[in-house]
Amino acid sequence: MFKKQPLIAWLMLVAISVMPLSAFAQTPIKYHSNRYSIQDDIKLGRQAAQEAESQFPLLRDEQVRSYVENVGRRLVAGIPPEFQHPEFQYYFKVVNARDINAFALPGGPMYVNRGMIEAARSEGEMAGVMAHELSHVALRHGTAQATKGQKYSILGGSAGIAGTILGGPGVGQLAQAPFAVYLLKFSREYETEADILGSHIMANAGYDPRDLANMFRTLEQQGAGGGGFLSDHPSPSDRYARINREAEMLRVNRSAYNNDSREFARIQERLRGYGTAPTMAEIQRSGQRYPVGEQTGNYPNNPETGNYPNNPPTGRVSYPSSRYQSYNIFNGGVQVSVPNNWRQVNEGNSVWFVPEGAYGQYNGQAVYTHGASFGVAQTSNRNLQSATQELINSLAQGNNNLRTTGGYQRTTMSGRNALFTTLSNVNEATGRPESVRLITTQLRNGQLFYMIAVAPQNERGFEEAFGTILRSVRIND
């Protein structure tokens, strides 16, 4: 049974419930129309993350990673309920790159460059960039933008993803790379929304939202323009003032988190210990796209006998790094330097150095698409050319497609007379034509020492590395 309320009481009740809202008149934010599902965001982001991680070296430092992850988790918890997507899988990784940048992908993956952490003047500033990025994700700006420029399905294949999201003029050259989805420039309207929602997230998570504004100042001062964060996130005209105005209407939830600047200082100190990170451009030039273990150097310099995957090689590999690592093989009898993004794989009596993706098994056999191997062959011939021919004959026995394509050329290996021969082959696993370079020389005991360098015929990026490897060989017999 209800008692009829006097009208005035109703009005007062309404007024009271409205009061706190008007006192904290945050700028309301709405979703843009979006014809994609939440699952589409997740799928797109997952594909792009895979690409990104095959292109950029992650910083393998557990302390730094978990620190950034913790900041990220706090921010995710601060996303207002209407923009929470429980299906999204937020995670946070640090890229070992100097550029002052960060990017987030649809559905949750976020990558923060080391340069960004080093440039920030406080944890709050770093969190500011992350909150801005999170806002693009939570507002589903990637697929919203694709909805506007829709010509064909962005889920119709990786080329389509980039093609559509980057569909604007001037970005066609990026359309080949699916991960380039992250490079898309948002409109200034979207940027303002990410600033506003970012400031709300900051306040909810216990950070001063003015740190987001401060970070944009820092970015300007540190030259994060061309290629950096500011070129990917065009600045609305009054960005700094706009964020600060919004900040005045927000109450920082100090109970969520009380920022301790000492931890941030410790992390920056730790990063300085790694020396200067490469720039993204340097990373792409050197082809060093695999995670770098900063503490241990590179791939473990130890034999990994039989440690190749059961599946065939994909043949999709990175270019050889311009940095080299020295290995001792055959019990120290041979020293050789190979690109530091290759790993050692021992197979029978030979040793392979291969990039990831270039080795695997096919029909029970170890198969290589790119790389260099070294071995010692028993031979009945004391003559180098005859011994080499004997080796070629034995290699051809197991392989009908192997053909000699040139004669013998004289060269040197470790200061000794050597022979250089090129052969052609069809790779068993990929079916692609490949060129095989064979360099042979004799050991003091009369055995034949050889280097074999393999790459697909149409891939020129390996010649230089093979030459450098050959020149680095030192035989101590």
Ligand SMILES: [Zn+2]
């Ligand atoms: Zn942005």
